[in-house]
Amino acid sequence: xxxxxxxxxxxxxxxxxxxxxxxxxxxxxxxxxxxxxxxxxxxxxxxxxxxxxxxxxxxxxxxxxxxxxxxxxxxxxxxxxxxxxxxxxxxxxxxxxxxxxxxxxxxxxxxxxxxxxxxxxxxx
Amino acid sequence: xxxxxxxxxxxxxxxxxxxxxxxxxxxxxxxxxxxxxxxxxxxxxxxxxxxxxxxxxxxxxxxxxxxxxxxxxxxxxxxxxxxxxxxxxxxxxxxxxxxxxxxxxxxxxxxxxxxxxxxxxxxxxxxxxxxxxxxxxxxxxxxxxxxxxxxxxxxxxxxxxxxxxxxx
Numbered sequence: 418x419x420x421x422x423x424x425x426x427x428x429x430x431x432x433x434x435x436x437x438x439x440x441x442x443x444x445x446x447x448x449x450x451x452x453x454x455x456x457x458x459x460x461x462x463x464x465x466x467x468x469x470x471x472x473x474x475x476x477x478x479x480x481x482x483x484x485x486x487x488x489x490x491x492x493x494x495x496x497x498x499x500x501x502x503x504x505x506x507x508x509x510x511x512x513x514x515x516x517x518x519x520x521x522x523x524x525x526x527x528x529x530x531x532x533x534x535x536x537x538x539x540x541x
Numbered sequence: 542x543x544x545x546x547x548x549x550x551x552x553x554x555x556x557x558x559x560x561x562x563x564x565x566x567x568x569x570x571x572x573x574x575x576x577x578x579x580x581x582x583x584x585x586x587x588x589x590x591x592x593x594x595x596x597x598x599x600x601x602x603x604x605x606x607x608x609x610x611x612x613x614x615x616x617x618x619x620x621x622x623x624x625x626x627x628x629x630x631x632x633x634x635x636x637x638x639x640x641x642x643x644x645x646x647x648x649x650x651x652x653x654x655x656x657x658x659x660x661x662x663x664x665x666x667x668x669x670x671x672x673x674x675x676x677x678x679x680x681x682x683x684x685x686x687x688x689x690x691x692x693x694x695x696x697x698x699x700x701x702x703x704x705x706x707x708x709x
Contacts, residue, residue, distance in 0.1 A: 447626070454629030462667065463638050466681045467629055469664040474622040494564035508661035508668075515669045515679065525679055529637040 437485030444478030451475060461518055462525040465511055472507045476500075550594050551585070558584055603651075603702060610701035614659055617694070621663040625681060639683035640669070643676045643691045645699075652702035659698055660691065 447470060454467025480500050487493050562577040588594050628636055643660075647653045657668040660678055666686060670677040680686030 447622075450626055450629050454625070457629065457634065458636070459634075460638075462669075462679045463636060463681060465667055465679075466625055466665050469661070469667070470622060470625055470629070473618050473662060473664060474626075477618075491564070491567040498561070498564065504662070505658075508658040511661050512657065512668050515667045519669045519677070525640060526638055527640065528683075530634055 433485045437482040440478050440482030440485065442482075444475045444480075444482060447471070447478060448475035459530055460526045461523060462515065463530075465515055469507075469511060472503070472511070476503050476507075547594060551589075554588060554594060555581065555585060603704075606701040606704065610655075610697055613697060614662070617659075617663050621665050624685070625664040628681060636681050637683040639680050639686055641678045641680055641686045641688060643678050643688050643695075645674050645676060645695050647674070647695065647699045647702070649703055652699050655698040655702045656695055659694055 451467050451469075451471035454470065455464045458464045458467050477500075480496050480503075484493050484496050487496065558581045559577075562581060566573055566577065628634075645653060645656055647656050653671060657671055657676060660666050660668045660676070665681040667679045668676050669679050678686065678691070
């Protein structure tokens, strides 16, 4: 039994660095996809949606990866604090930006976007 | 401090601050521990003077409700992320943005904030405005943002913030 536990601990010590690195890489790729979305989407509100991928999925994966590679519980506790603050302040800031745009009178684009751009091309 | 026991909120804040200090510093020498005790005491005195030791300032009584809500929210975030990621990398843009009015059954401010923040956290939907019990939500896909789609989240965030008995 002690042998098995030692084996699992050994395996964990070996696997956690590649696993954490893979998670960090995945998070980085998601952040990149979020930026691509920000560049591609047509107006302010839709770009906000693309940015929220970076906010949630990217941040979660990168923090998880860093937690797996962390040398001790102290670092993990700091990462948890970062996670909590990101989760509390991220939506607040997105809401503040959207609310400011709405209050300033910026009208969002409504309705199917892809089809309309085809119509524009035909008209032009 | 309108209802409940202020002492409980006070103790909750104390435990949270001590835990936060220990987690941040990790040193247990007498000098740093006494500095930590001093900081915690100053924080508590300031919070008391600011009169923010109430249900919102120390919402640790609801920690169990939020702990049950959190896994469900994570699942929703993952599902919504897949949709938005697909929209980002698709060759042709096929989004259909819409503004939707969502009615909430949440009564307390804490429940409303939980609900609005959950909507904003899930990619593809952003709360633009909160007015009374109505919320203006901007969504990336019109067909996925019918008011019925938010009912489940509304109910769950109300239970998380207020407990089962509260609300409509």
